[in-house]
Amino acid sequence: MALWVYTINIFLAAFATALILIKRRFSYWKRREIPHDEPHFPGGNIDCSSNTSKSVQRNYNKFKTTGPFGGFFINLHRAVVLYDLDLIKDVLVKDFHNFPERGLFHNEKDDPLSANLFRLDETKWKQLRSQLSPSFSGIKMKDMFLTILSIGQKLVQALDDVIDVENSTVEMNEIIGRYVTDVNGNCVFGLDCNSLNDKNADFFRTIKSISGTKLHSKIVNSLISSFPKLAQKLRMRETHEDLNDFFIRIVRETIEYREKNSVKHNDFLSLMIELKNIDGGLSIEQMSGQTFAYFSAGFENSTAAIVVTLYELALNQDVQDKLRDEITNRMEKFRQKLSFDCMMEMRYLKKVVKESLRKHPVVPYLLRLAKNDYQTSHPKYVIPSQTLIIIPIEAIQNDPDVYPEPDHFDPERFRSEEIHQRNIAAWLPFGVGPRHCIGLRFAKMQIYVALILLISSYRFYTTCDCDRTANPLPVDGKKSSGQIYLRVERI
Missing domain, CATH: 1.20.5 (Single alpha-helices involved in coiled-coils or other helix-helix interfaces)
Structure with missing residues (x-):
């Protein structure tokens, strides 16, 4: 032959x-007779015209009444979408020991920025979490408050300048992104990024340009996500090399300067410098991975959270008025001085932010990985070992069976008596359980400060040009990726 x-x-x-x-x-x-849509190669249950978030939403809406979970495939990776709130609570809290990992790609050797607290496997995550938790204590947050307030005041001035030039119609993602960049740059690195004074400032321009660049094609990224262990063995990477080099250089130069000049700063990097100098401490690459995770999460998620809240306040003038009245009353009590304690007394503000994150969670779903086979309370519903768990935050928080009239923006859903009657798994923008967002307090504080200063200084309206800002906003989990225009008037 x-x-x-x-x-x-x-x-x-x-x-x-x-x-x-x-x-x-x-x-x-x-x-196994588990409800599911038929998967197709190569995307599994994610078709080419959609994304994971929309595909999960479809699965939830179609099968949520059939049982505690439904079958799903992300490429060739077997997954389940959880529907039952009690099961979700068990996975995240009660039985966390069987779901301690997210099943995400990380490669400490070849892609150090990927080896961060959000992605690490159980053992390294536990050690690092305990080391880094003091950085986000209540005391640390109080210490950082004045820094964030100072940057927030620059945000007001920058918005004033934009209004003078642009006739009061403002694209909000850009200016809020600059505020968040300056807050995170200062509180993570101790650096004055100067983004609010100069939108072409190096730090903001570099992060914005590099972070939008994909290293691989959509297919390659999907395969890395589906087979993270194999991708690690093949020494693959997800992070763009320029972004990797940029963050490692910033961390190395900042540490060298501080150690040489005995500089102390109240920021996240200071704690990691202390960890670096103990036996078995963090390497420069490990420190870069953690700073990158907090900076990138803060940049994307906090920007989106502030912008969509302003968008909802522009749509709901009665809520905006009520929030402004609360801010005015609290400020009068504290003699027109915005302090940490003054901010924490603004209860309606907290309700507004919770309702905004309920309607527009910046993370549309959570992931967990089953360590062992897991028997649910329903006999035929067993989650096999190494199955990816998808917790559909956006679908649950916009489900009329969980939140009646979910499209209606109503901060009073978060009165304490209603919260206590609701399953804790019904609101998960920051997760819950041992692996909830470590930067929760910090994220809330920069969101609160921005909203207090902006709502007390300006009135926000939706623009008449409907083509510029969609209503409703697209359901894709990336609210900060588009452009949201609002009409802004000084008070």
Whole structure:
């Protein structure tokens, strides 16, 4: 037999075998009689015209009444979408020991920025979490408050300048992104990024340009997500090399300067310098990974949270008025001085932010990975070991069976008596349980300060140009990726 004929036969046999294996894998939930949509290669249950968030939402809406979870595939990775709030609570809290990991790619050696607290496996996560937790204590937050307030006042001045130039119609993501960059740059690195005074400032321009650049194609990124352990063994990376070099250089130069000049600063990096100098402490690369995680999460998520809250306040003038009245009354009590204690007394402000994050969670779903087989309270519903768990935050928080009239913006949903009657898994913008967001207090504080200063200084309206800002906002979990224009008037 000619060599080329033999080669073709081998190829066809391998191809047929692969098809059989893929078909069998995709029949997993059907064989177990678990509700699911039929998956298709290569995306599984994520079709080319959609994204993971929308696909999860469809699954939830279609199967939420059938049982505690439904079957799902992300590419070839077996997953379940959880519907039952008690099951979600058990996964995140009561039985966390069986779901301590997120199943996300990280490669400490070749892609150090990926090896951060958000992505690390159980053992390294536990150690690092206990080391970094003091950085986000209530005392630390009080210490950082004046820094954030000072930057917030610059935000007001910057918005004033924009209004003078742009006739009071403002694209909010840009200016809020500059505020968040300055807050995070100062509180994470101790650096004055100067983004609010100069929108072409190096730090903001570099982060914005590099963070929007994808290292791989959509298919390669999907394969890395589906097979993170294999991708790690193949020494693959997700982070753009320029972004990696930028953060490591910033961390290294800042540490060298502080140690050489005995500089102390009340920021996140200071704690990590202390950890670096103890036995078995953090390396420069490990420190860079953690600072990158907090900076990038803060940049994306806090920007989106502030902008969508302003958007909802512009749509709901009665809520905006009530919030402004509370701010005015609290400020009068504290003699027109905004302090940490004054901010913490603004209860309606907290309700407004909770309702905004209920309607527009900046993270549309949470991921967990099953360590062992997990038997739910329903006999046939078993979550197999190494199955990816998808907790559909956006779908749950916009479910009329959980929150009646979910499209209606109503901060009074978060009165204390209503919160106590509600399952804790019904509101998860920051997660819950041992692996909840470590920067929760910090994120809330920079959101609160921005809203207090902006609402007390300006009135926000939706723009008449409907083509510039969609209503409702797109459901894609990336509220900060588009442009949101609001009309802004000085008070």
